[in-house]
Amino acid sequence: MSEQNDWRKQALDLGPVLLFVGGYLLVRDQSFAIGGRDYAGFVIVTACFIPILALSNWLLYRLTGKVSRMQILTLVLAVVFGGLTVALNDERFFKMKSTLAFGIFSGLLWIGLARGQSWLEFIMDGALPITHEGWMILTRRLAVFFACIAAANEVIWRGFSTDVFVAWDTFGQMAAMMGFFLAQAGLLKRHSTEDIPPRAR
Incomplete structure (x- = not known):
């Protein structure tokens, strides 16, 4: 892998995590009314994190030609539990x-x-x-x-x-x-x- 691709891989690995933390710090004390329900900042950030994580894995696959099995399982669990968090408005999931x-x-x-x-x-x-x-x-x-x-x-x-x-x-x-x-x-x-x-x- 070239040095440029290696830098891109690191960005794709760490990018979703950094965006999640940054987003949470921005809205952690806020509440958002959507469809008649109030959602805490953590739930909103989780909803944004899921597609970002999926996109980063897709881009990583396009860049390197593969995604590790652990990354795939992590993505699946993030989608399932993140989806439950948003759907049920319960950050515990x-x-x-x-x-x-x-x-x-x-x-x-x-x-x-x-x-x-x-x-x-x-x-x-x-x-x-x-x-x-x-x-x-x-x-x-x-x-x-x-x-x-x-x-x-x-x-x-x-x-x-x-x-x-x-x-x-x-x-x-x-x-x-x-x-x-x-x-x-x-x-x-x-x-x-x-x-x-x-x-x-």
């Missing part, structure tokens, strides 16, 4: 999205592990140059991590303000993911296949 998404991710990884397989390797198309054993260890760790993120999301959306939830749902989860993968540097180094003959992997 959108706040549950991360709980279900990470819960599903964790569950799928555990199912694969129970079958002696790393479905993470399948999802990531073998993007990391590590051995099968390395993939299994990473998958196990990520399954636990995703379960923790799902649990944390439940605690945060139920026990804290919407402002805290928005910060967590955007930058908090992103920082947690970055921290997790940075912490796996030792694992990736120990199980690297870059210096191993293909038959020995």
Whole structure:
């Protein structure tokens, strides 16, 4: 991928999140009367976020020729729970999205592990140059991590303000993911296949 396309990909990945946060900060204390019903700013921003996220995924596909399976599942959940949030005028549905998404991710990884397989390797198309054993260890760790993120999301959306939830749902989860993968540097180094003959992997 060219440097220009790489910049565009980053913009498409982060753009919807930044627009969601910016939009929420602008209208969080406002209420909008539409069709005889009052909608909180969070619900309005959610309604705008769904098509923006869908558009960014479509543009990402046009740019790179593919969209990851995790991105597709995230989009589906955003559409379903975002749609319920708007249709029922209840922000709780959108706040549950991360709980279900990470819960599903964790569950799928555990199912694969129970079958002696790393479905993470399948999802990531073998993007990391590590051995099968390395993939299994990473998958196990990520399954636990995703379960923790799902649990944390439940605690945060139920026990804290919407402002805290928005910060967590955007930058908090992103920082947690970055921290997790940075912490796996030792694992990736120990199980690297870059210096191993293909038959020995």
